[in-house]
Every structure is written in structure tokens, then in C-alpha cells.
Amino acid sequence: xxxxxxxxxxxxxxxxxxxxxxxxxxxxxxxxxxxxxxxxxxxxxxxxxxxxxxxxxxxxxxxxxxxxxxxxxxxxxxxxxxxxxxxxxxxxxxxxxxxxxxxxxxxxxxxxxxxxxxxxxxxxxxxxxxxxxxxxxxxxxxxxxxxxxxxxxxxxxxxxxxxxxxxxxxxxxxxxxxxxxxxxxxxxxxxxxxxxxxxxxxxxxxxxxxxxxxxxxxxxxxxxxxxxxxxxxxxxxxxxxxxxxxxxxxxxxxxxxxxxxxxxxxxxxxxxxxxxxxxxxxxxxxxxxxxxxxxxxxxxxxxxxxxxxxxxxxxxxxxxxxxxxxxxxxxxxxxxxxxxxxxxxxxxxxxxxxxxxxxxxxx
Numbered sequence: 001x002x003x004x005x006x007x008x009x010x011x012x013x014x015x016x017x018x019x020x021x022x023x024x025x026x027x028x029x030x031x032x033x034x035x036x037x038x039x040x041x042x043x044x045x046x047x048x049x050x051x052x053x054x055x056x057x058x059x060x061x062x063x064x065x066x067x068x069x070x071x072x073x074x075x076x077x078x079x080x081x082x083x084x085x086x087x088x089x090x091x092x093x094x095x096x097x098x099x100x101x102x103x104x105x106x107x108x109x110x111x112x113x114x115x116x117x118x119x120x121x122x123x124x125x126x127x128x129x130x131x132x133x134x135x136x137x138x139x140x141x142x143x144x145x146x147x148x149x150x151x152x153x154x155x156x157x158x159x160x161x162x163x164x165x166x167x168x169x170x171x172x173x174x175x176x177x178x179x180x181x182x183x184x185x186x187x188x189x190x191x192x193x194x195x196x197x198x199x200x201x202x203x204x205x206x207x208x209x210x211x212x213x214x215x216x217x218x219x220x221x222x223x224x225x226x227x228x229x230x231x232x233x234x235x236x237x238x239x240x241x242x243x244x245x246x247x248x249x250x251x252x253x254x255x256x257x258x259x260x261x262x263x264x265x266x267x268x269x270x271x272x273x274x275x276x277x278x279x280x281x282x283x284x285x286x287x288x289x290x291x292x293x294x295x296x297x298x299x300x301x302x303x304x305x306x307x308x309x310x311x312x313x314x315x316x317x318x319x320x321x322x323x324x325x326x327x328x329x330x331x332x333x334x335x336x337x338x339x340x341x342x343x344x345x346x347x348x349x350x351x352x353x354x355x356x357x358x359x360x361x362x363x
Contacts, residue, residue: 009104125156176347
């Protein structure tokens with residue numbers, strides 16, 4: 001029996017875990033133990049994803065709370081590592097599997113290394129080349145500790161080889177992207193948001209990254225751009241709890257804003273918004289790809305992106321926090337006819353099945 005301890009804690013990881021858990025379930029020789037770190041701790045940002053995506057319930061629920069991480073990120077990370085070590089010592093997994101670039105990812109990687117358990121990193125090899133981003137540090141460290149590196153793109157493979165991973169004991173696979181699998185699987189299960197009226201034509205916007213919301217100068221520039229855009233076209237923003245807290249602390253009056261704020265939504269509701277929006281504005285890495293999966297242009301509110309192929313293929317435009325560039329580009333995208341996207345940038349929609357087979361062959 002191959003026992004895989006899967007560590008998850010944030011929204012994109014739940015979606016990816018739904019795909020890979022479904023692939024694991026087809027192999028009776030695989031037992032999966034899901035461990036939820038609690039990084040996303042409220043029901044809307046966490047529990048709803050387990051319910052609507054049919055993810056097996058987490059066997060363990062830890063207590064990494066956002067407020068603890070905000071007060072002392074290192075202390076919160078250390079506690080989570082300690083908790084995970086205790087779980088691993090009890091479960092004795094054959095592998096530990098982590099996703100992406102969150103603090104949960106790094107905690108899982110460190111705990112696996114502590115107990116000398118081979119590590120699988122899904123979404124390996126991504127680089128923003130911005131060392132100030134916590135996510136960049138997390139993904140680089142997780143890659144270095146991993147035995148199996150599942151890369152979603154050719155560029156991710158090139159990044160690892162350029163860093164010398166070809167000379168290490170780890171194995172690199174161009175696996176494709178689990179989010180591509182999810183988009184295809186859940187597209188027909190999307191659902192409108194109850195008791196919320198969405199305009200027939202609108203822009204979907206999300207904003208939550210720490211480098212944007214923790215700096216008041218950047219946050220002010222971004223919201224100036226979003227407000228100016230919202231006076232020209234409907235802008236619908238599912239408001240992340242962290243962003244809401246920051247705006248409230250700055251005295252921002254949400255009720256008087258031209259932006260149409262709504263509460264955070266589940267994945268199937270987000271798919272509905274993606275299917276029906278005109279284009280996407282976001283600082284989310286995952287949503288940049290999801291826009292591509294549903295054939296929508298993306299205006300990225302960051303200076304760089306890990307998903308460089310989207311920029312190269314003109315599916316994604318980087319605007320940073322430049323108010324004028326954001327507003328002018330948004331107007332261009334609003335008036336632009338739908339374009340044909342380059343196909344197959346993230347695999348064939350069977351990444352989960354291929355990853356499960358690779359794990360079996362390497363166990």
C-alpha cells in the first residue's frame with residue numbers, strides 16, 4: 001500500500017486536490033491522507049470547497065490561522081511544521097505531497113524533510129524572479145526538498161534545469177496543470193450566486209496579494225484605477241477577507257464605491273463568473289490561468305507573473321499598479337472582440353491521471 005499525505009490549506013490547493021484525489025481513488029493500492037493546515041480558516045474560503053468539489057474530508061485539521069500568521073509568520077509556520085511532524089510520525093506516509101507556493105506548502109516540505117519522507121511538489125519550477133515575494137521563497141525551497149517535481153509548463157521545466165536540478169536526485173516531469181483538468185470537469189457544474197444580481201456584461205476582479213494590500217500607496221493606486229474603471233463598466237469583485245480588513249482599517253467606504261463588491265464565492269460560482277465575464281482583472285496566479293481556460297483576457301495587477309507563457313501568447317497583460325495603464329487597458333479590453341487563444345499551454349486535461357501513474361511507477 002502506498003500512503004500519500006496531502007497537505008492543503010488555500011483555495012487553489014483545494015481545487016487541485018479535488019482532481020488528484022479523484023485520480024488516486026482509481027488506484028486501490030493508493031491511500032491518501034488529507035491534512036488541512038487551516039491556512040484558509042473560514043467556511044467560505046475553505047469548507048465550501050470540500051463540499052462542492054467532492055473532496056474527501058481532511059483526516060486532520062490543524063490551526064494555522066491568518067491572524068496568527070499576520071502577527072508572526074515565522075512562529076505560525078513553525079507551529080504548523082511541528083503539527084505536521086506529529087501527524088507524519090503517526091501516519092508514516094510513503095510520500096508527502098504539497099501544492100503551489102503557500103505557507104502550507106513550505107510547512108509540508110519542511111516537515112517531510114525533518115522526517116526524511118520523500119516529497120512531491122505539484123506546480124514545481126515556477127519563478128517570478130521577485131525575491132521579495134513570500135511565494136517565491138516558498139516555491140524555491142519546496143522544489144529543492146522534493147523528490148518528484150511536477151511542472152505545469154515547459155518554462156517551469158527549463159527553470160529547474162537552468163538551476164541545476166538535472167544534476168540532483170530529484171526527477172522532473174512536464175505533467176500539465178491540474179487546474180486545466182478542473183476547468184474541464186467542473187465547467188458544466190457551474191452555478192449562479194444565490195441572491196446576487198450580476199450584470200449581463202461585467203469585469204471580474206479579485207485582489208488579495210500581500211504585496212498589493214499591505215502597501216497603502218500601492219493599494220490606493222489600484223483602487224483609484226478600479227474605481228475609475230467601474231465608472232465606465234461594471235466591475236464585480238468577490239472581496240477577499242484580508243482585503244476587506246485592510247480597506248476597513250484605511251477607512252474605505254465600501255457602500256459608496258462604484259465597484260460592485262460581493263462576498264467570497266465558491267469554486268463553482270467562480271466558474272460561473274468566469275464563463276460570463278467580459279475579461280478578468282486580478283493579482284491571483286490561479287485566476288490568470290482560469291481566465292485562459294475559459295477564453296477570457298486577463299489584466300494582471302502585478303509587475304510580473306509566473307505564467308509567462310500567457311503574456312508571450314498575448315492572453316495576459318501586466319499592468320502593475322499603474323493607474324493610467326490599468327484604466328486605459330481595461331477600456332481597450334472592454335471594447336475588444338473575442339480573440340482566439342493558443343491551445344494546450346497547460347497540458348491535455350489529464351494531468352491528474354498522469355501524476356498518479358508517475359507516483360505509482362516511482363514508489
